[in-house]
Amino acid sequence: MNQPAAGFELHTDSSPTSATLSLYGNWVDADVVPAFPQLRAELAAAGADELRLDCTELGDWNTLLMSFLLRCASYCAERDITLNTEALPENARRLLSIATSVPAHNRKEAASLPWWQLRSPSKALRELLDDLRESLAFFGDICLALGALIAGKANTRFADFRTFCYQSGPDAFAIISLTSVLVGMILGYLGAVQLQQFGAGIYVADLVTIGLLREMGPLMTAIVMAGRTGAAYAAQLGTMQANEEIDAVRTLGVSPIEFLVVPRVLALLVTMPLLTIYANLLGIVGGGIVAGGMGISMLQYTSQAGLAVSLAHIGVGLLKSVVFAVLIAIAGCRSGIQSGRNSAGVGRAATEAVVTALVYLIVADASINILFQHLGI
């Protein structure tokens, strides 16, 4: 059958208050189906208060006709025009009546702000302060829960603690090994080039050892763990929030801090110093490889490195790793617990966990360095 392209015609009937809308052709192809605004203009001009449909010339049709008719129906409803759909094909009439059976919902749109007002500086500052306060409150909650744990009243499961220790410890060996050897070598090269100019190449051992123990060992380990474990904590807890598991924990009368956060924090507290010691050792080996390449013998390197090691350096590094562990765990767990309850929320939580942890790490590292500089340690 050779149908004409889709279209419509509006006739005013003998009675001036009524009009007929003839639909003809195949209402199937997107590029030939007429748009509603054409009809709206004609309807407005006709000024009828009853609209009859005529479908004798209508060929094939699909959703496009239906969406056209729905707009037509809502236009008619707004202007109190009676729409007579008797002539529509049976299916189309039924679909239209389903579509119009529930009145459209009117969303009260919040007035949208121009882009330069979306985030005022004062609002951003307020958010930052709120964030800081919440972090402190969260830290306080953890301290209370740890207190309860020491008093033997906390609902913390040892099995969870063991699992998290495994996940954040032995599971991380491979990546920590790689990064720490390479960082040791980088420090070695960095020092070697400068020190050899003064004929002091042997002091590469001091530079690598002290640099690793005090600074790079704890910091690199913390950065790797923030990306690895902090993000994992946020994703785990965020998914638990989305699945209402955290609600379930709460309604069981158990504090989610004691049940979920404390084992994670404790696990990182245990594993981070150990990983840092491991990273330091491998880093010193990495520096040794570079030193070997410069003609410093293994014996020279190790004895020089041994002289550089002091209890203060080791202590400062371990103290840092403990502080970093707490910061990573807080950033990860807090983002997770406060995550939105959908996939996008979990993604945001994981991002936030890593970003917050990195900011905390750098700021804390700098602060500790300044403090110890003044204390002369």
Next chain:
Amino acid sequence: MAAAEREVHIEVRDLTMAFGSNVIQRELSFPVYRGDIFVIMGGSGCGKSTLLKHMLGLLEPAAGEILFSGTSFTRASASARDVMRRSWGITYQSGGLFGAMTLEENVGLPLQLYTDYTATQIKDVVRYKLSLVGLGGFESYYPAEISGGMNKRAALARAIALDPQILFFDEPSAGLDPISSRLLDDLILQLTESIGATVVMVTHELPSIFAIANNSVYLDASTRTMIGYGDPKQLREQSEEAVVRQFLTRSAAAGEAE
């Protein structure tokens, strides 16, 4: 039987489903006719959802095949499968709407991907599909901002966006109150009659089964195969298997009571 005159739309042929060596169901063979509202029934853990996932091609059969309008889906190439999938609409147990997109974007996505509609046409069609499920005016809402029942209806709107020939539902009324669940059933019935689609759904809501289904298969968890096929109302009265009658009459007592 009248069924013999009807066109077979989907055919499951000697299907065995297994995870590794763990066989879930074996030797399932049944047709689904065009225009059927077909229910996959069975006790918990019998493999209803697994069967649905096999029909959707999310899982591969251990043996046997599934045919749509006479063409094997199991043996089709990846691109042929995509073409076949375009005539399907699917809603998942928890809706499966994309949380980061508004309802308008969710329903509009298949239209953007697979039609040449203009932006205004897509907007109008989305409005129409959402109005069909009673959600006209909710275009700018995110799935998290509306209730569970509304999410299910919005998922239905997305499923029917491309006027599919087959609609798959995984537990459409699970977690809904009886009234919402009844309304959703009515909606599914009216919509599928009007657009002439075949429906395959997994459910164990008896009121839904009797209200809308006209064909079904019963999967048994202990024998690991199908032990009932046909109109659920007839199965309730005439099935030779006591388990099927018990399931459909909700009786707890074992078959010896009769």
